[in-house]
Amino acid sequence: MTFVRPDGLAGALMAAEGFTDVTTVLHGPGGCRFRYMRLASELSPKKTDPPCPRDRNFFFGVPRIPSTFLDEFDYIYGGSERLDGVLKEVSVEDGYIAVVESPAAALIGDDVGSAVSRNGMEDRVLVLRKHLVSMPMNEGFDEMCREAVRFVSPEGSETERGSVNLIGLPILCKDWEGSIEELTRILDLMGLKVNMSIGSGCSIADLNESTSAEFNVAVFPEFCQGTASMVEQGYVIPTVGSGFAPIGFGPVREWIRAVAEQTGKDPSKALEYVDGTDRKARRILKSDARRASTTHGMHYSINAGASVAYPLVRWFYEYLSMIPDSIEVPFGLPGTADLLESFLSERSLEGSFTAAPVGGDLMVSSGDYAHMCHLSGDYASYLDVGFPPGRGFNFRNGTILGATGAMNILDSLYGRRD
Numbered sequence: 001m002t003f004v005r006p007d008g009l010a011g012a013l014m015a016a017e018g019f020t021d022v023t024t025v026l027h028g029p030g031g032c033r034f035r036y037m038r039l040a041s042e043l044s045p046k047k048t049d050p051p052c053p054r055d056r057n058f059f060f061g062v063p064r065i066p067s068t069f070l071d072e073f074d075y076i077y078g079g080s081e082r083l084d085g086v087l088k089e090v091s092v093e094d095g096y097i098a099v100v101e102s103p104a105a106a107l108i109g110d111d112v113g114s115a116v117s118r119n120g121m122e123d124r125v126l127v128l129r130k131h132l133v134s135m136p137m138n139e140g141f142d143e144m145c146r147e148a149v150r151f152v153s154p155e156g157s158e159t160e161r162g163s164v165n166l167i168g169l170p171i172l173c174k175d176w177e178g179s180i181e182e183l184t185r186i187l188d189l190m191g192l193k194v195n196m197s198i199g200s201g202c203s204i205a206d207l208n209e210s211t212s213a214e215f216n217v218a219v220f221p222e223f224c225q226g227t228a229s230m231v232e233q234g235y236v237i238p239t240v241g242s243g244f245a246p247i248g249f250g251p252v253r254e255w256i257r258a259v260a261e262q263t264g265k266d267p268s269k270a271l272e273y274v275d276g277t278d279r280k281a282r283r284i285l286k287s288d289a290r291r292a293s294t295t296h297g298m299h300y301s302i303n304a305g306a307s308v309a310y311p312l313v314r315w316f317y318e319y320l321s322m323i324p325d326s327i328e329v330p331f332g333l334p335g336t337a338d339l340l341e342s343f344l345s346e347r348s349l350e351g352s353f354t355a356a357p358v359g360g361d362l363m364v365s366s367g368d369y370a371h372m373c374h375l376s377g378d379y380a381s382y383l384d385v386g387f388p389p390g391r392g393f394n395f396r397n398g399t400i401l402g403a404t405g406a407m408n409i410l411d412s413l414y415g416r417r418d
Contacts, residue, residue, distance in 0.1 A: 006366070006387055008132035008140025010036065011170065011223075012100050013065065015144035016128075017044055018171045021095035021203040025086055026067040027079065027112065028102025030060075033067040040064040043171045043388070044201075058086045066090060070105060078108055083115040087125070096204045097125045098144070103133035126151040126204075136331035137387070138222045138305060141170045145199040145227045152207040156235055164263075165213045166197035167231075167239065168224030172387045174367075174405075176200045178397035182404045183219065183246075189270040190260055192217075198227065211235045215263055219401070220245050220307045222332045238262075243336050244307045248315025249278045249406050277403035281410055295413060296321040300362035303369065304385050306332020308400075310340040312364065312385070315406075317347065320413070324349060326357040362413075383412055 009032070016024040017040040024040070026033050041064050052059050058066040066089065068074075068082040083099075090097055099112055106129070116125045128147050132140050145167070166183060173179055180201065184194045195213050196202040202210075216231060218224055218241035228239040240262035246255035252274050260267035285292040300322055302309055306329045316322035327344070329337055344350045357363070363370045363379040367388035374382040385400055399405045 006137040006172075008130065008135025008137060008143070009100070009103065010172070010387075011135070011137035011140030011142075012128055012130070012132055012144040013140075014039065014043070014170055014172050015141040015148075015199045016098035016100060017064065018176075018200040019096070019098075019148065019202065019204050020046060021205060022098050023090050023093055023095060024065050025058075025090060025097055025099045026065050026102060027083060027086075027099055027110070028067060028070055028105040030067050030069040032102040032104075033065055033069075037062050037065040039172075043176070057089050059089075068105075070102075070108075075104070075108060079105065079110050080115055083110060083112060084119065087115060087119045087121060091119070091121060091124070095124075097121070098148075099125060099127045100132070100144075101129060103131070106131055137172070138220070138331050139226075141172075141199065141223050142168075142226045145224065146230050148199070148204060149207060149210075149227060149230055152204060154208050154211045154235070157209065157212045159214050160193075160195075160212045161214055162191055162265075163193045163195050163213045164215045164217045165195050165210050165237075166219055167199075167216045167227055168221055169197050169200050169219040170223055171200045173220065174384060174386055174388065174400045175394060175398035178394075178399040178404070179219070179401045181397060182399050182402035183217075186246075186252075186256065186270050186273065186402055187217065187259070189273055190256070190263070190265040190267055192259075192263060192265060198224075211237065213237055215240050217241060217259060220305065221336065222305055222307055225333070243333065243339070244310045246401050247308060247311040247405060248319065248409070249274060249281075249403065250315055250318060251311030252402055252406065274403045277407060281407060285410075291414065298322045298362060299325045299360040300364060301326035301328075301357035301360060301379070302363075303328040303330065303357070303365040305329065306336040306340060308385055310336050310343070313340060314343055317343075317349075322362075324352040325360055326355045327352050328354065328357070381413075383409065 013036045016022050052061055052063040068079055068086050070079045112127045180197050196206050216239040218239050231237050240259050242255040242258035246252040256267045256270045309329050344353050359378040361380050363373040364383045366386050367384035370382035370384055373379045397404055
């Protein structure tokens with residue numbers, strides 16, 4: 001089955017929509033808007049989202065991600081007039097504006113910066129001009145977060161000891177709000193206070209306060225390399241982490257120890273929390289040994305970033321005796337991919353690395369693709385680890401991170417199959 005991977009445009013738009021005081025404008029044709037306006041509304045509903053009349057220019061009844069709706073005429077003569085129009089329309093809202101070009105609009109060469117200047121909006125509009133279609137999703141997210149920091153250019157403030165910012169956690173991850181809640185709990189047990197999560201739930205205005213943090217904590221490292229480098233060089237705020245996301249009991253412990261060592265904190269209370277949750281999981285599994293053994297030898301495929309694939313493959317093998325048939329890593333840091341390759345090689349499983357998926361017991365991937373593989377009959381079940389097809393109603397913490405995330409993954413593996 002062909003997998004159309006989300007690109008840098010998706011990452012950039014969802015990063016902009018992760019800021020609470022930003023209206024994201026897509027400069028491009030209307031067809032590029034529809035998927036993302038729905039995702040933005042579902043993944044990051046904002047209190048300020050007003051009812052939107054269907055006849056409001058550039059919005060067409062949906063309050064998220066207005067578009068210039070370029071047509072064939074604009075591709076010949078330019079879309080500057082439409083840019084002026086959408087900026088004037090959006091300027092009536094409070095807050096900031098992020099202008100993102102679609103891949104097709106980038107070919108026209110409209111001077112977006114001049115349009116912003118003509119309308120006297122330099123202090124309100126940040127513009128991301130990149131060939132986003134050629135980037136993987138993580139780099140588009142990182143570029144937008146870095147542009148937001150550059151746009152604000154915080155003056156710097158006195159360091160608050162023991163305070164951290166989360167970076168590299170997009171609203172496209174599985175239950176980003178629940179993820180922040182879980183990581184805040186773990187870091188608090190280590191004596192670290194979370195100020196904000198850049199690009200997911202904070203405001204552009206909050207970035208002025210972000211430089212008071214003593215550290216930045218990387219959640220999905222491949223989503224924050226540029227932002228981390230800019231903040232470290234400009235504000236001397238180091239980024240800490242383990243090189244992979246805290247997924248599965250063993251990798252979560254390793255992540256905690258890495259953060260504790262780099263920040264000089266005591267990991268014992270955080271490790272006690274993970275150990276207690278792990279013991280509960282093992283008690284549940286021991287209550288029905290026959291059912292618990294159904295994962296032993298289970299074959300699965302995974303398509304995910306390296307910071308997700310490595311800890312998950314490792315935890316599945318060590319904790320549940322699951323065997324990967326196919327591991328595809330569309331993006332990630334080289335060091336994390338090397339850890340994954342070494343882990344597989346040491347267990348004579350290297351053949352699964354980059355092997356094409358052929359069907360089996362379980363598909364682990366983004367929600368839309370994993371669900372599609374299940375519905376097609378290629379896989380008996382699926383596990384959503386990011387970029388969900390839609391949030392729907394979520395009444396409990398559904399993260400895949402930390403101890404709570406490990407329990408959620410176990411519940412998905414052993415629970416009812418959709």
